[in-house]
Amino acid sequence: MKDVSVSVLLFAVAAPLGAQSLLYRPPNLGGTWVPDGGVVQFNFVHRFYVSPAPSHAVVNFPNFTFAAGFGHQVALGAHFATRSLIVGTGNGSLSSNETEVYGRWRLHGAEGQPGFGVAVTPAYNLLAKSADGELGVDWTKGALTLHGAARAVSRRLGKSGDAAAAFAGGVNARLNPYIGVSADVGSFVSPTVRSAWSAAINFLIPGSPHTFSLQASNATSATIQGNSEGISSPKNVLYGFEFTIPLHLKRFSPWFHGRPKPVTLGAPAGTPVAAEIRISSLKFATDTVRIAAGQSVRWVNGDPVEHTVSFDVEPGSPLIPPNASYIHRFDKAGTYPYHCTPHPFMSGVVIVR
Numbered sequence: 457m458k459d460v461s462v463s464v465l466l467f468a469v470a471a472p473l474g475a476q477s478l479l480y481r482p483p484n485l486g487g488t489w490v491p492d493g494g495v496v497q498f499n500f501v502h503r504f505y506v507s508p509a510p511s512h513a514v515v516n517f518p519n520f521t522f523a524a525g526f527g528h529q530v531a532l533g534a535h536f537a538t539r540s541l542i543v544g545t546g547n548g549s550l551s552s553n554e555t556e557v558y559g560r561w562r563l564h565g566a567e568g569q570p571g572f573g574v575a576v577t578p579a580y581n582l583l584a585k586s587a588d589g590e591l592g593v594d595w596t597k598g599a600l601t602l603h604g605a606a607r608a609v610s611r612r613l614g615k616s617g618d619a620a621a622a623f624a625g626g627v628n629a630r631l632n633p634y635i636g637v638s639a640d641v642g643s644f645v646s647p648t649v650r651s652a653w654s655a656a657i658n659f660l661i662p663g664s665p666h667t668f669s670l671q672a673s674n675a676t677s678a679t680i681q682g683n684s685e686g687i688s689s690p691k692n693v694l695y696g697f698e699f700t701i702p703l704h705l706k707r708f709s710p711w712f713h714g715r716p717k718p719v720t721l722g723a724p725a726g727t728p729v730a731a732e733i734r735i736s737s738l739k740f741a742t743d744t745v746r747i748a749a750g751q752s753v754r755w756v757n758g759d760p761v762e763h764t765v766s767f768d769v770e771p772g773s774p775l776i777p778p779n780a781s782y783i784h785r786f787d788k789a790g791t792y793p794y795h796c797t798p799h800p801f802m803s804g805v806v807i808v809r
């Protein structure tokens with residue numbers, strides 16, 4: 457049983473999450489992650505500082521990221537910051553609303569898998585009227601992911617100067633499948649400015665594909681430029697949080713295609729069933745069922761997404777489509793822990809007497 461729980465833990469760490477995870481990306485790095493085709497990513501970063509007494513006014517730095525996956529490891533997206541870094545009277549200094557549109561092509565690797573990931577991110581900063589770009593590399597082994605990025609911009613935001621290069625590096629350390637810490641630093645090379653930095657504690661919200669982080673940083677926007685220069689006045693530390701929300705367009709398919717036909721997988725239809733377990737809201741409705749040897753259990757997928765019933769000790773189901781069911785017959789007494797492969801946080805146990 458101990459071996460089983462260890463292997464489940466390793467599996468949960470190694471599995472791709474189908475969503476950008478803050479356990480695999482520090483706050484001020486775009487990373488190499490690309491949403492799957494048909495997935496829309498929404499990230500919300502909110503940072504702030506509190507001005508001194510007597511006003512105690514909270515000054516907010518909200519940032520929104522939208523990105524859509526198009527398959528083939530390609531995504532298109534945009535960052536929007538309502539209070540970007542503006543210093544002096546240079547490029548873009550008439551507004552503080554900073555928008556960057558970007559594409560990302562992941563050349564190698566997959567989030568959550570060991571080894572290297574490489575992605576190129578061409579971008580255009582509308583406020584600075586600057587063609588920007590980033591080459592991102594990350595390397596994952598076990599609980600650690602190291603990140604590096606090389607950046608170039610054609611017109612610096614808030615400066616009158618021309619093109620510039622920037623470099624950034626960061627690290628993620630995962631304490632368990634649900635909690636990690638991360639830090640990063642990034643800076644323009646020349647002319648030198650205050651580096652952007654961040655430190656964060658990151659959470660995967662159990663039972664969901666969402667991640668959340670609590671952060672300290674001096675960066676005001678999530679763009680390539682904003683991640684390469686820190687705020688220095690009137691405050692030089694901002695506190696805040698980030699929330700990542702993947703929207704799987706497949707989930708909305710019943711709106712357009714109606715309910716799919718019920719099908720039965722596993723044992724032939726008509727097999728007597730001793731227990732039924734409903735799958736809904738990314739959960740097995742019954743944690744533990746007890747049956748006698750020779751009896752069968754039926755799982756019914758009431759979710760609009762595919763799940764599996766994957767046993768730790770013997771072969772389980774294929775992908776179970778929405779509205780389909782899977783029947784498994786247990787011939788031998790024993791304890792059969794299982795989980796869902798696409799959603800490793802979903803688990804249950806069948807106890808056979």
Ligand SMILES: [Cu+2]
Nearest residue numbers: 763764796799
């Ligand atoms: Cu699942």
